[in-house]
């Protein structure tokens with residue numbers, strides 16, 4: 001009883017709520033509640049050869065496989081998460097989206113030959129202003145669920161942010 005009360009006490013000051021709907025009925029390790037996770041519109045592209053993203057490269061460059069994890073629409077939960085990542089300094093949004101991508105990449109089997117995740121570098125001035133490279137956060141999230149190493153190991157920003165706890169979901 002006392003232990004439960006002590007664990008709940010910090011929530012009075014730092015409430016842990018779903019980034020999508022604001023509910024506080026989610027586990028400590030979750031970023032989004034299960035309902036909001038299911039609201040994200042998965043494309044299933046990673047598992048499909050000849051998907052629309054791969055077709056974008058046809059005749060332009062030689063790409064073995066490509067994909068996108070989610071459909072983007074305006075005023076959606078995904079747009080909210082991307083805004084959080086890009087403009088609100090919400091690193092957890094990057095880790096979360098990365099973990100989701102890592103799961104579908106691992107499940108597809110079409111990308112198993114990948115040896116290394118390489119975050120696209122960000123303009124140094126932009127990275128300084130933002131404090132981190134969002135691609136690095138995404139790659140760290142992907143690595144957590146797909147178990148592929150990331151070039152550089154840690155974000156180049158040297159932000160010192162802790163590595164997310166293993167096994168995080170949602």
Ligand SMILES: [Zn+2]
Nearest residue numbers: 018021033036
């Ligand atoms: Zn929610």
